[in-house]
Amino acid sequence: MIIMEFEELKKIWDVQTNQPLYAINEKTMYNLILSKKKQAHHITNISELLIIIVYIITGSFVLGMNLFNQSSNISMYLLSAWMLGSALFILVNRIRRIKGDKQFDRSMSGDLDHAISVATYQVRISQIMLWNILPIGVLTSLGLWEGGKPIWIALIALLFFALSYYAGGWEHNLYKRKKRELEVLKKKLDSDG
Amino acid sequence: MTEKEQQQIFEDWLSQHKTLIFKVVRAYAFTVMEQDDLFQEIIIQVWHSVPKFRGEASVITWLYRISLNTAIKWSKKERKHYPSETLEGVQHILQESRIQTDERLTWLYEEIYKLDEIDRSITLLLLDGFSYKEMASILGITESNVGVKINRIKKQLISKSKKYDHYGI
Numbered sequence: 001m002i003i004m005e006f007e008e009l010k011k012i013w014d015v016q017t018n019q020p021l022y023a024i025n026e027k028t029m030y031n032l033i034l035s036k037k038k039q040a041h042h043i044t045n046i047s048e049l050l051i052i053i054v055y056i057i058t059g060s061f062v063l064g065m066n067l068f069n070q071s072s073n074i075s076m077y078l079l080s081a082w083m084l085g086s087a088l089f090i091l092v093n094r095i096r097r098i099k100g101d102k103q104f105d106r107s108m109s110g111d112l113d114h115a116i117s118v119a120t121y122q123v124r125i126s127q128i129m130l131w132n133i134l135p136i137g138v139l140t141s142l143g144l145w146e147g148g149k150p151i152w153i154a155l156i157a158l159l160f161f162a163l164s165y166y167a168g169g170w171e172h173n174l175y176k177r178k179k180r181e182l183e184v185l186k187k188k189l190d191s192d193g
Numbered sequence: 194m195t196e197k198e199q200q201q202i203f204e205d206w207l208s209q210h211k212t213l214i215f216k217v218v219r220a221y222a223f224t225v226m227e228q229d230d231l232f233q234e235i236i237i238q239v240w241h242s243v244p245k246f247r248g249e250a251s252v253i254t255w256l257y258r259i260s261l262n263t264a265i266k267w268s269k270k271e272r273k274h275y276p277s278e279t280l281e282g283v284q285h286i287l288q289e290s291r292i293q294t295d296e297r298l299t300w301l302y303e304e305i306y307k308l309d310e311i312d313r314s315i316t317l318l319l320l321d322g323f324s325y326k327e328m329a330s331i332l333g334i335t336e337s338n339v340g341v342k343i344n345r346i347k348k349q350l351i352s353k354s355k356k357y358d359h360y361g362i
Binding site: 005006008009010012013015016017019020021022023024025028029032033105106107108109110111112115178181182185188189190 | 207211212215216218219228232233236237240258261262265266269285286287288289290292294295297298301309310311314320321322330331332333334338347350351354
């Protein structure tokens with residue numbers, strides 16, 4: 001039985017310096033770079049912006065309709081205030097997140113810390129958005145009821161929010177799992193042995 | 194930095210150090226489609242990194258950092274499903290070399306692939322001759338921690354070489 005010494009393993013490894021494992025299709029590669037170089041780096045960026053835009057548009061629309069109709073529907077005023085407040089909250093958190101991005105070094109450990117910090121942020125925001133469905137759902141249903149709409153419309157709205165809560169919970173669990181996996185990796189990197 | 198300058202530097206880096214990226218791709222991705230996917234992710238990150246390079250580390254160290262960090266995060270992503278019937282129509286960036294690969298190298302990559310993501314990185318750096326200090330800087334851990342991990346990995350790889358001989362490959 002022969003046991004290879006590490007130096008022998010290194011010799012085997014060095015073979016590929018003269019014999020690359022792959023060839024690159026350069027045309028396809030540059031096409032890919034052209035198509036992706038302007039793309040946003042992080043999904044967090046897109047989901048944050050989407051939440052902010054949706055809340056601002058919906059909140060402003062509800063407020064505008066109330067003012068236009070000179071409505072005295074308190075629940076709808078509260079709903080628009082809540083939505084615009086939520087947009088502001090996400091915006092402030094986004095600014096804090098972007099400022100915090102610069103404090104990580106470029107090592108693997110720093111990169112993992114950064115990924116964990118982004119994942120923690122995603123878990124926190126998705127949790128808050130999940131809880132946020134409750135007041136929005138209640139205020140919308142109350143507003144519909146207060147506005148004299150049939151009870152079944154308010155019930156359909158409640159059902160819609162219940163489904164949103166379910167989908168939001170699924171997304172939240174996805175972020176939690178991703179965060180746990182990154183923490184396991186970081187633990188492995190930091191452990192002695 | 195103009196886009197032309199960025200492209201020139203990117204091309205220089207790739208022509209001189211593509212083997213480094215190939216090693217990371219081969220160590221972290223198993224199937225041809227996965228290797229192509231990971232290679233794409235790495236070159237996009239390398240492209241974006243060009244204007245950020247300040248020359249504080251060597252280009253090799255810089256490229257290893259980017260490639261390994263990308264590969265580790267890529268390996269934790271939800272696996273994409275590649276239906277076999279779509280493979281023919283897809284244009285791959287990576288094409289496997291037609292030169293017969295040394296079967297001992299294939300065995301070595303298989304053993305590296307069996308290690309966890311962190312140990313794979315350390316093994317690649319070790320086999321490429323990085324010092325403990327350089328590895329500690331790339332990984333962001335202490336030199337003594339690097340030393341402990343390397344001792345364990347070396348023992349593990351050397352003991353696996355017994356089996357390699359046993360099967361008479």
